[in-house]
Amino acid sequence: MFVTLKPGVLDPQGAAVQHALGTLGFTGIGAVRQGKVLEFDMDTADAQAAEADLARMCEALLANTVIEDYRIEVPAP
Amino acid sequence: MKAAVIVFPGSNCDRDLAVAFARASGRQTRMVWHKDATLPPGLDLIGVPGGFSFGDYLRCGAIAARAPIMRAVGDFAAGGGPVLGICNGFQVLIEAGLLPGALMRNAQLTFVCRDVGLRVETTDSPFTAGYQKGQRIRLPVAHHDGNYVADADQIARLRGEGRVAFAYRDNPNGSAGDIAGILSQNGRVLGMMPHPERAYDPALGNTDGAPLFEALAGVTA
Numbered sequence: 001m002f003v004t005l006k007p008g009v010l011d012p013q014g015a016a017v018q019h020a021l022g023t024l025g026f027t028g029i030g031a032v033r034q035g036k037v038l039e040f041d042m043d044t045a046d047a048q049a050a051e052a053d054l055a056r057m058c059e060a061l062l063a064n065t066v067i068e069d070y071r072i073e074v075p076a077p
Numbered sequence: 078m079k080a081a082v083i084v085f086p087g088s089n090c091d092r093d094l095a096v097a098f099a100r101a102s103g104r105q106t107r108m109v110w111h112k113d114a115t116l117p118p119g120l121d122l123i124g125v126p127g128g129f130s131f132g133d134y135l136r137c138g139a140i141a142a143r144a145p146i147m148r149a150v151g152d153f154a155a156g157g158g159p160v161l162g163i164c165n166g167f168q169v170l171i172e173a174g175l176l177p178g179a180l181m182r183n184a185q186l187t188f189v190c191r192d193v194g195l196r197v198e199t200t201d202s203p204f205t206a207g208y209q210k211g212q213r214i215r216l217p218v219a220h221h222d223g224n225y226v227a228d229a230d231q232i233a234r235l236r237g238e239g240r241v242a243f244a245y246r247d248n249p250n251g252s253a254g255d256i257a258g259i260l261s262q263n264g265r266v267l268g269m270m271p272h273p274e275r276a277y278d279p280a281l282g283n284t285d286g287a288p289l290f291e292a293l294a295g296v297t298a
Binding site for chain 1: 135136139140143172177178179181182183184185186224225226251
């Protein structure tokens with residue numbers, strides 16, 4: 001599960017990372033956005049049900065949908 | 078005034094807040110553990126204290142906002158009971174959906190721990206009735222995630238409805254609209270980043286927080 005800031009929400013941490021990379025000599029870097037990755041071991045073989053459960057978890061707790069978007073990837077079991 | 082303070086693992090301003098409530102009301106403050114599902118009967122006021130509940134894991138206040146007691150706090154607020162959230166308590170109230178917007182990492186990415194100048198923006202609440210509108214006060218802040226974020230429409234609505242309680246005069250964290258503290262739609266829930274409980278006792282060198290507690294004791298007597 002990927003939790004990232006919505007477009008348009010200022011990301012001072014991403015800006016600090018971008019600045020530091022420039023200091024190290026890396027060039028051609030546009031905006032850097034920092035987010036979170038959460039990995040889940042789930043006790044089910046039903047990918048669709050797992051994805052629906054994860055979406056409910058995002059809405060309930062894992063993402064603050066005022067400022068964050070989320071994206072779910074369920075690999076083949 | 079019968080007041081309670083909610084205690085989470087990692088709360089560290091809970092006792093200061095309890096002392097402030099007790100001094101204002103002359104009655105002992107009830108401490109309520111986050112795992113409790115019900116509040117003591119007959120409460121007039123709930124405080125959600127500062128600190129680092131649940132280690133600030135996931136997002137500041139996110140885990141605490143889903144603690145069992147928070148359902149009862151939400152019901153208390155919905156019924157018009159006053160709820161005061163300070164610092165991490167403000168973050169918890171936002172995460173619980175009792176106040177709008179979000180509190181993000183300070184714009185300059187540093188922890189800010191100092192006195193800040195504030196302006197009292199409304200006296201039309203049980204929390205701010207003891208101040209003059211436009212009064213300049215100083216209160217301590219101590220936080221890493223106090224950068225208030227909401228879209229422009231929400232900020233305009235908060236302003237228009239008189240729900241900005243306190244504004245920074247020297248914005249320490251990048252907050253939109255210089256917002257330091259906001260009220261719920263019914264004016265009964267206040268969340269603020271500055272610490273009035275650290276500016277109550279004259280021994281602390283500043284009593285600019287005292288009118289907040291004395292007004293609460295007056296309206297909930």
